[in-house]
Amino acid sequence: MADKNRKHRPQALKTQQTLGDMLAERGVSRRSFLKFAAYTASILALPPTAATAIANGLAAARRQSVIWLSFQECTGCTESITRASSPSIEDLIFDFISLDYHHTLQNASGHLAEAAREQAMEENRGDYLVVVDGSIPLKNDGYSTIAGISNRQMLEETVAHAKAVIAVGSCATFGGIPGANPNPTGAVAISELTDKPVINLSGCPPIPEAMTGTIAYLLSFAGIPELDHLGRPKAFYGEAIHDRCYRRPFYEKGQFAKSFDDEGARQGWCLYEVGCKGPVTYNACATLKWNGGVSFPIQSGHGCLGCSEPGFWDLGGFYKPLSAAKDDALKYAAGAAVVGAAAGAAASMAVRAKRNKLLKAAQAAVSDSGKEEN
């Protein structure tokens, strides 16, 4: 990173400065903005020509206060967003935000940590972002507490004056593994407990670029990106893994691995018949990939688990083909292997529509049973 202006570095970051001025004082040139913007435009599936608008928007923006709440979760989402091992262009996002509360990453603990959250809420009333990972237990508030405050209470009081809420990970977006059958804690998604706009970034964990890209979009364009019917940014969740998979041509030709060590697997054929959920899973793994673009599960020889879809844990087994799934709706996808891509897309839509209906009914049943127990 450019270092020529280091002697002008201020003693403390000034929150009222624009990001452009703030980073200029630290020796970060506008080329850095442009490079970050090119990266952001790429991950947001915007035309590369949008990079200039993103760079200008970021340079004029103020540092964004962010409060990160962690509830019933495994910390995998935090691991995902902090995965970089050395300072890089991707990490500029951490200069653009002020992470005022994150109980895993912050130094303060106990009452001091909670005081930091309250101070950030007070000083940035109506203008702070709340990022949530983890689901909320509704059967009993005592199942998960932080500093003696129940998850539900902390969520309600923190989002009350937030500008927007970002739910990261399949636990916060759909209940996730805590919500898996029989859902012992009555885990629910964040969107069920607030009327604030919620951007869902599903995945177990979500791709880090989905998190940094969404925050960069909010800062650059001062608005929420276009979302799909599950509240997820279309830039990352607009297409099925299957549609962008490099093994798709084998699917079209009907060439499938039948086991993980047969000739088809060695030839890199389609993993549909060994349980790949790519045809019904919407995420950007096939294009953005993981670990800085190194690979993604299908490229490494394993089928997609469908981790960014609602209820993925309960959908009939990771190694069973969609055609053998226990749910009749999923059997529609079996036709895709036989009749080709067009029918496959239609089958996928039918599967998703029916599955979401079934999941909503299941969630309602869980919710009702929770109310009865309480």
Place this chain on the structure above:
Amino acid sequence: MPGGGAPCQTNRLTGMSRAILAEVARMLEALAADGTTASIDLRSLPMTDADREQLEASLGRGEVVAELEIAGRSTVRETAYAGAWWICHRGANDRVSSEEIAVCPVPEILASHPADIESAALRLKEDLLENHSSQAEASNG
């Protein structure tokens, strides 16, 4: 997880590079006709390694190569077709963070930004004053 593993089969040509070349040709025509600039985001396309190698070989190398050190290495390389530039930005551990083919007279990232020029002018003026003061002190002392 079942044992064994599948190799990464990325050595097959899918025809993607031919499609991209045709797109670049259309963009160059537009640039020549009315100055319209455009770009193609290479990371968003499902290219195999073989596709990528074919595309690079087809576009060839032009007269200009620029290396930038901006939070990681970036390279801006003119292709054998003037006006078509291959831009690669790298981030942590030299991994590619974004890659595009830009069709324009000069990629924007090569130009100095007015805000940086303003800052540079101020900095040089301050450095000159500082040097002048130091020299004056040395000659007096």
